[in-house]
Amino acid sequence: MSDKTEKPTPRRLLRARTDGDIAKSAHLSTAMSAALWSLLLAFEAPHTFSSFVHMIDAVSGLDASRSFAWQFKAVLNALLEPGKGALIMLGAGMLANVIPELVQTRGLVSFRRIAPDLKRLNPVEGLKNLFGLKVAFETVLMLFQFAVLIFVAWRVTAEWLVQIEPAYSLDPLSQLALASLSHSRLLALVALSQAAPAVADYAMQHVLRKRRLRMDKEELKREYRDEHGDPYVKGRRRALHRDLNR
Template sequence: MKKTNGIWIDLFVFADPEKTEKATPRRRKKAREEGNVSQSPDLNMAISLLSVSSVVYFTFAGLYHSFTKIFLVITTGFNGAAAMSIPQAMHYLAFAFSAALTWLLAVMFVGLLGAALPSMLQTRFLFSLKALIPDLNKINPIEGFKKMFSLRTVFEFIKSLIKMIIIAYIGYTSIVQIWPNLFSMSQSSLEASSIALGNFIYRLLMEIGLALLAIGILDIYYQRWEYERSLRMTKKEVKDEAKDTEGNPLIKNKQRQKMMLLARSRMMQNIQNAQVVVTNPTHVAVAIEYKEDMNAPKVVAKGAGEVAERIKSMARKYGIPILRNPPLARDLFKSVEIGEEIPSRLYRLVAELLVTVYKMKNNKV
């Protein structure tokens, strides 16, 4: 049972037991490009509600007094000695309508900003058109059935139930508190009653907003956990992705072998430009090229074992002298790459080698 505990836990939380690996950077990048990111809609809604409630509370009183003055002017104008004309009344009504519309648009803008800004901060200002493309999986009945029994569905149901209970409790306690004052409000002036009712609604919305804010903050941590969980991969998916990004190991090995064969072929062709081949004598062979216009001699070919034998065979083919010098051959083989000039510490030894080669050529002449 100990070995299967993890599987039982995954089944309990409705997870795929095979998806045990963390998401790779490529998987995360692809999910982000598709608009799949972690965020809490509850936090966005809470901040939007708090923003709208605050704006309404601090601006509605001024709007109310402006409307009162406008309608007072209109009613006084119609009832007074100097009767107000219809165009004048329409002018005041148009001004009142314009002020109300401006205020309403301002409140809506604050609400949208209060919802959009937290969302942008949570998604790090992500804008993806792929999220708007219709997905057939969303209307797939099988996929829909699976989502009905997912952990997210259960969590969202419990969260919605908690929100309903909290909102109902806040509404009930608020009404209980204001209930004794309702009858006294009916005896007060319209302005006093409106202010009292506005304060009540403001406190109610702020308490609901703060409760939703607390739920939203907790929801952030769940959404991040659920997001990481949804991106988890199977070991096969990780291996397949590695093959896609880095290439199939078998294919890479074959490509590496081809490159080595090409490099070795070029190296063998360069042996004909060498002046001497220095050997170990049997295990290592290094071909050295030197011309008058060169700054220093350089290694054009080197190899050990079978490659060394091929270098010596090519040297015999082109009539290049093969000289034994085990210490020099080993040093050149270990410290100098093909195409590189020999280090200054070996100048004297290589020079002596080349002098020997030149003497051998002069003697033949």
């Protein structure tokens, strides 16, 4: 049994953060990214969709009797607005994936976590991790998430099946708009369903980090000596100082 039962000192926590050892939840990043994507689709997709509809109308209504240069310029002008919308969607989508990571890491960049480490090849440590608390928690969490996602998929599929027959009476562009709204709602439901597991995983990552950084009594003594100096040496210096002042 490990004798590391003492809580980590603030100095050890700071040193671990500098080395890239932080509490970070991949489930929380995924849930936040899905939520940002659903908001992006809800606010930006209608404008982007409308600009593509106008582009199709403009391109399909070109005057074929005009010169090729005029038609080419007209096509470029028609592509300008939907192209801007697509670039905005692309940039915002990239931010939706980056922002959750930056929020959790607070901008920390460390290359020590990705550097090769021979300790990771130790089969004994790998076997211990296989039956550890982290693996057990992640297994239960993944099973719970799988059950929730099946329920969400069943509810959304049932609603889509109800809309199939009425959707046939719509024109193709309206069908595309309905599909876009359905996908946006699906992303929002997925993000909402993953909120509780993400918060639980984030809390567990903090618990596991504290356990991973626990210290024994000798390490605490070394930490104290490094930070405040050796008590024996300081005592001897005070005694010598008193002798010199006599």
